[in-house]
Amino acid sequence: MELSLIFGASAVGVAFAMFLTRQVLSKSNGTSEMQKVSDAIKEGAEAFLSRQNRTILYLAIATATLIFILYAFVRAANEHDPVTNPIQLGLWIMLSFLLGAACSVISGYIGMWIAIRTNIRTAAGALTSLNEALVIALRGGAATGFLVVTLCILGIIGLFAVINALGVTSVEKIPLLIAGFGFGASFVALFAQLGGGIYTKAADVGADLVGKVEAGIPEDDPRNPAVIADLVGDNVGDCAGRGADIFESMAAENIGAMIIASALYMANQSAFESAGVSILGVLLFPLIVNAFGMIASLVGVLVVKTDGNENPMNALNRGYYVATALAAAGFFIACKWILADYWVNFFLCGIVGLITAQIFVYLTQYYTEYAYRPVKSIANASLTGPATNVIGGIAVGLESAALPILTISGAIITAYYLGQTSGLQNAGLFGTAVATLGMLGTAAYILAMDNFGPITDNAGGIVEMSEQPESVREKTDKLDAMGNTTKALTKGYAVGSAGLAAFLLFSAYIDELRNYGSPLESVDLSKPEVFIGGMLGAMLVFLFSSFAIRAVGAAAQSVIGEVRRQFAPLKRLANGDIEFTKGFKPDYRSCVDIVTAAALREMILPGALVVVMPVAVGVLFKAIYTANGSVGAKGSEVVAGLLMVGTIAGILMALFLNNTGGAWDNAKKFVESGNFKDEKGVVHRKKSDAHKAAVVGDTVGDPFKDTAGPSLHVLIKLLSTITLVLAPLFI
Numbered sequence: 172m173e174l175s176l177i178f179g180a181s182a183v184g185v186a187f188a189m190f191l192t193r194q195v196l197s198k199s200n201g202t203s204e205m206q207k208v209s210d211a212i213k214e215g216a217e218a219f220l221s222r223q224n225r226t227i228l229y230l231a232i233a234t235a236t237l238i239f240i241l242y243a244f245v246r247a248a249n250e251h252d253p254v255t256n257p258i259q260l261g262l263w264i265m266l267s268f269l270l271g272a273a274c275s276v277i278s279g280y281i282g283m284w285i286a287i288r289t290n291i292r293t294a295a296g297a298l299t300s301l302n303e304a305l306v307i308a309l310r311g312g313a314a315t316g317f318l319v320v321t322l323c324i325l326g327i328i329g330l331f332a333v334i335n336a337l338g339v340t341s342v343e344k345i346p347l348l349i350a351g352f353g354f355g356a357s358f359v360a361l362f363a364q365l366g367g368g369i370y371t372k373a374a375d376v377g378a379d380l381v382g383k384v385e386a387g388i389p390e391d392d393p394r395n396p397a398v399i400a401d402l403v404g405d406n407v408g409d410c411a412g413r414g415a416d417i418f419e420s421m422a423a424e425n426i427g428a429m430i431i432a433s434a435l436y437m438a439n440q441s442a443f444e445s446a447g448v449s450i451l452g453v454l455l456f457p458l459i460v461n462a463f464g465m466i467a468s469l470v471g472v473l474v475v476k477t478d479g480n481e482n483p484m485n486a487l488n489r490g491y492y493v494a495t496a497l498a499a500a501g502f503f504i505a506c507k508w509i510l511a512d513y514w515v516n517f518f519l520c521g522i523v524g525l526i527t528a529q530i531f532v533y534l535t536q537y538y539t540e541y542a543y544r545p546v547k548s549i550a551n552a553s554l555t556g557p558a559t560n561v562i563g564g565i566a567v568g569l570e571s572a573a574l575p576i577l578t579i580s581g582a583i584i585t586a587y588y589l590g591q592t593s594g595l596q597n598a599g600l601f602g603t604a605v606a607t608l609g610m611l612g613t614a615a616y617i618l619a620m621d622n623f624g625p626i627t628d629n630a631g632g633i634v635e636m637s638e639q640p641e642s643v644r645e646k647t648d649k650l651d652a653m654g655n656t657t658k659a660l661t662k663g664y665a666v667g668s669a670g671l672a673a674f675l676l677f678s679a680y681i682d683e684l685r686n687y688g689s690p691l692e693s694v695d696l697s698k699p700e701v702f703i704g705g706m707l708g709a710m711l712v713f714l715f716s717s718f719a720i721r722a723v724g725a726a727a728q729s730v731i732g733e734v735r736r737q738f739a740p741l742k743r744l745a746n747g748d749i750e751f752t753k754g755f756k757p758d759y760r761s762c763v764d765i766v767t768a769a770a771l772r773e774m775i776l777p778g779a780l781v782v783v784m785p786v787a788v789g790v791l792f793k794a795i796y797t798a799n800g801s802v803g804a805k806g807s808e809v810v811a812g813l814l815m816v817g818t819i820a821g822i823l824m825a826l827f828l829n830n831t832g833g834a835w836d837n838a839k840k841f842v843e844s845g846n847f848k849d850e851k852g853v854v855h856r857k858k859s860d861a862h863k864a865a866v867v868g869d870t871v872g873d874p875f876k877d878t879a880g881p882s883l884h885v886l887i888k889l890l891s892t893i894t895l896v897l898a899p900l901f902i
Contacts, residue, residue: 173455173509177328180462184321184615187469191314192285198307201295204637208399209291212629215403215763216287219770220411223366224276226771227359231272234358234782238351238896239265246900251688253344263339264351264896267330271355271422274326275415278319279363282414285315286406286622290629297634297646302476304630304650305483309490312622313472316615319414320465323421327352328458342450343437346429347686353423354896357889360412360419362778364885365719367412368878370770371404372723374762375877376870377730383866386738387748387858393636396737396757397730400766402632408877409625409658416665416885417618421461421611423888424672427679427895428457428604434682435601442595446511456509460521460608463501468494468615484653487623491532491616495525498612516593520586520602524609524671527582528664531575535663538571539833540656541841545571549838549868550847554855557867564838564868568831568875572823575663579670579822582606600678607671610664621661624654652840659833662876665884666825673818676891680814683895684807689902694811695804700792704809708817708890711784712824715777715886716879722773723874729765737761781886785893788813789901806901814894818887825883832876839865 200206242261254260289311296304330349335342378397382388388395436443436453443453452459471494475486502521506514538545545567552563583603590602631647684691696702737757742750793806841847842865845856855861894901 173452173459174328174332177324177455177458177462180465181321181325181328183469184317184465188314188317188321191310191317195285195289195292195307195311195314198292199295200291201298201633202637205291205294205633208633208636209287211399211759212290212402212406213287215399216283216406219370219403219407219767220280220283222767223363223407223771224280227276227362230362231269231355231358235265235268235272238268241897241900249687249899249902251686252899253340253347263334263348267349267351268355268358268896270326270330271352272359273355274322275356275359275363275418278322278418279359279411279415281318282315282410282622283406285311286410286626286629290626291633293626293630293650294633294647297630297643297650298639301483301646301649304646305486306476308623308626308630308650309472309475309487309619311626313615313619315410315414315622316468316618317465319418319618320421320461320615323418323425324458324461324465327422327425328455331455342454343433344686346426346433346454347683350426350430350683350892350895353419353426354889354892356419356422357885357892358782360415361781361882361885361889362774363415364412364882365778365878366770366774367404367408368719368874368882369722369726369773370766371401371408372873372878373726373730373769374400374404374766375873376723376727377734377762379866379870381731381734381738387746389635393638394751394755394757396734396759397762398632398636399759400730400762402629403763404766405625405628410622412881413618413621416881417614417621419885419888420665420668420672421614423892424607424611424668424675425457425461427672427676427891428608429454430679430682430895431600431604431675432456434685435595435598438597439595446513448509448511452509456505457604457608459505459509460502461611461614463505464498464612465615467497467501468613468619470494470497471613471616472619483649484656487620487653487657491613491620494613494616495529499525502609502612513593513595516589517602517605520589520605521609521612523582523586523589524606525612527578527606527667527671528610528613530578531663531667532660534574534578535660535830535833536656538567538830539659539837541837541844546834546837546841549834550841550861550865551849553838553842553861553864553868554849556860557864560835560838560864560868561871564831564835564872567834568827571830571834572826575667575670575826576823579667582671583674600682603671603678604675607668607675610668610671617661617664620657624658627651627654655836655840659829659876662829662833662881665881666822666829669825669884669887670822673822673887673891676888676895677811677814677818680811680891680894680898683898684902687899687902689805689807691808691811694808694815696812698804698808700795700804700809701812704788704792704812705816707784707788708813708815709820711781711813711817712820712883712886715780716824716828716883718777718780719879719882720874722777723878726766726769726773729769730762733762733765777882781889782893785810785813785890786897786900789894789897793901807898810894810901814890817890821883821887825880825887828875828880828883832872832880835868835872836876839869
C-alpha cells in the first residue's frame with residue numbers, strides 16, 4: 172500500500188509537470204526581436220551547462236571509484252555491515268552515489284531547459300496582460316518544481332524497492348545502503364550551485380559596474396556587451412543551480428529521516444507491532460509525507476491568478492497558504508495511517524515544521540524588502556556614499572542572523588520534546604526529523620516561486636533588449652521586483668530547512684555509528700582532538716566562502732576589462748556617460764566565453780575543499796587514535812565535532828550572506844523606485860550620488876546572496892552526507 176501511494180503520487184506529479192510544460196510551450200513566443208534575444212540566451216545557457224556537466228561527470232566518476240575502492244579493499248569488514256561482502260557493499264554504495272549524482276544533474280538541466288523556454292513566453296504574455304505573464308512564469312517554474320521533487324522521490328523509492336526485492340540486506344538496514352544517493356546529489360549540487368553562481372554574479376557585476384555606473388545606461392540595455400551573459404547567468408545559476416540544490420535537500424533529508432526512522436522502529440519494535448505498525452510504513456513515512464505535500468503544492472499552483480489591480484505578490488502568497496494548509500492535512504492523514512496510536516505528537520511536529528517555514532519567509536521578507544526598517548536604513552546610509560552603504564548593509568546582515576536562529580532553536584526543542592513525550596522510546600530525534608519534513612512539505616511550490624524570479628528577470632531583459640513599449644516594461648518590472656522578493660524568501664526557506672536538517676543529519680550520523688557497532692553517545696569538546704575538529708569545521712565555512720566570493724571577483728574583473736575594451740573607442744560626455752554611435756554593435760559572445768571559462772575553472776578548488784577535508788580529518792585522527800593505543804578521541808568523534816561546529820557556522824554564515832546581499836539589492840531598488848526621500852524631502856533617483864552608492868553595495872552583495880550564500884546551503888548537507896557514507900572509514 173505504501174509503495175503504491177508513493178509511486179501513484181509521483182505519477183501524478185510527472186503528469187502535472189508535463190501538463191504545465193505543454194501549456195507553457197503552447198503560448199506565443201513573441202516578436203522576432205524577442206526571439207533573437209531569447210535564442211542568444213538559450214545558446215549560452217545550454218553551452219555552459221553542457222561544459223559544466225561534463226566537468227562534474229568526470230569528478231563524480233572519480234569520487235565514485237574512490238568510494239568503491241575504500242569500501243571494497245581498504246576498510247576492514249565489520250560484522251554490523253548491511254552487506255557482509257566488502258566488494259558487494261562497495262558496489263551498492265557506489266551505485267547509489269552515481270544514481271544520486273545523475274538525478275541531481277538531470278534536475279539542474281530540467282530547471283534550465285524549462286526556464287529558457289518560459290522566459291520568452293512570459294515576455295510575450297506581458298504584451299497582453301500582467302496576469303498572463305504571471306501565470307506563465309509561475310507555471311513554468313512549477314513544472315520544474317514538480318519534476319525535481321518527483322525525481323527525488325522516485326530515485327529514493329526506486330532504489331529502496333530494488334534493494335528490498337533483491338533481498339540484499341534486511342529492510343531496516345536499507346537506508347544505510349542508499350545513503351550514497353544523498354551524497355551523490357549533494358556532490359553534484361555543490362558544483363552546480365558554485366559554477367552557476369560564479370557565472371551569474373561575475374556577469375552581473377561586470378554588466379552593472381561598467382554599464383550603470385561608468386556608461387550611464389540602464390540595466391539590460393542592449394548596448395552593454397555583458398548583458399546576454401548576465402541573462403544566461405539567471406538560468407544556469409538560479410534555475411539549474413537551485414534545481415539541483417532543492418533536489419539534494421530533499422534527498423539528504425529524506426534519507427537522514429529514514430535512518431532515524433529505522434533506529435526508532437528497532438528501539439520500539441514490540442510497541443509498534445502491538446499497534447499494527449509495520450517497519451516498511453515507518454521507513455517510508457518521509458516519502459509518504461512528501462507525496463502528500465506534492466499534491467498540496469499542485470493545488471496551490473492552480474489557484475494562483477490575479478487581475479491587473481491586485482499586487483501580484485498577494486496571488487503567490489495565496490497559493491502558498493493553500494499549499495501549506497493542504498500539506499498540514501496530508502500530515503494528518505499520513506501520521507494517523509502510518510503511526511497509529513502514536514500519531515498525535517508527530518502530527519504536531521509536522522505542524523511545527525510548516526509554521527517554521529512560514530516564520531522564515533516573514534523574517535526574510537522583513538530583512539530584505541524595502542518596506543521595512545533594515546533596507547530603508549541602508550538606503551539612508553547611501554546618502555553619504557558607498558562606504559556607509561557597505562557598513563550599514565553588513566550591520567543589517569549580522570543582525571538578521573539572530574531571529575532565524577531563535578526560530579530554529581525553538582523548532583528543534585519543541586519537536587524534540589513532542590517526540591520524547593509521544594509514548595515511544597528515544598523518539599525525540601524522530602520528532603525533529605518530522606519537523607524537517609514539515610518544512611519540506613511544500614518544496615514543489617517553493618521551487619516554483621524560486622524559479623519564478625529568474626524567469627521574470629529574463630523576461631524583463633528580453634523586453635528591454637527588444638525595445639518594447641514602456642507599458643510592457645512596466646509589467647515586467649512589477650514581475651521582476653516580485654521575483655526578487657520570491658528569490659529572497661525561498662533562500663530564507665532554504666537556510667531554515669538546512670538548519671533543521673543539520674540537526675537531523677547529525678543525529679543520523681550518530682545513529683549510523685551505532686548501527687555499525689561504534690556507538691557515540693556524546694561529542695566531548697573538552698577533548699583536544701574534538702575541539703580541533705570543531706575549529707576545522709568552522710574554518711572550512713570561512714575558507715569556502717572566501718574562495719567562492721574571490722572567484723566572482725576574479726571572473727568579474729575579466730568581464731569588466733572586456734566591456735571597457737569594447738567601450739574604449741566611444742566618446743565620453745561631460746557628465747562621464749558614454750555617447751553611443753549609431754553603428755556600435757556589442758560583441759556578446761566574447762563576454763559569454765570569458766565568464767564560462769572562468770566559472771568552470773574557479774568552481775573546482777572550493778568544491779574539492781569541502782569533499783576532501785572531512786575525509787582527511789577522519790582518516791588522520793583515526794590513525795592518531797590507533798597509534799596512541801586507543802587513547803584520546805576516535806576519528807569518528809573528531810569528524811562529529813567538525814560536522815557539528817561546521818554546520819552551525821555554515822547556517823550563521825549563510826543567513827548573513829543571503830540577507831545582506833538581498834538587503835543591498837533592494838536598497839538599490841528603493842532608490843530607483845523614485846520613492847526614496849532624504850530628511851529634507853529631496854527625492855533621490857537613478858544616476859544620483861545615492862543611487863551610485865547603492866549600486867556599489869548591491870554589487871558587493873551579488874556574490875554574497877547568489878554564489879557563496881546558496882552554496883553554503885549545499886555545503887551544510889554535503890558535509891553530513893559525506894560523513895554518512897564514509898562513517899565506517901572513521902571507526
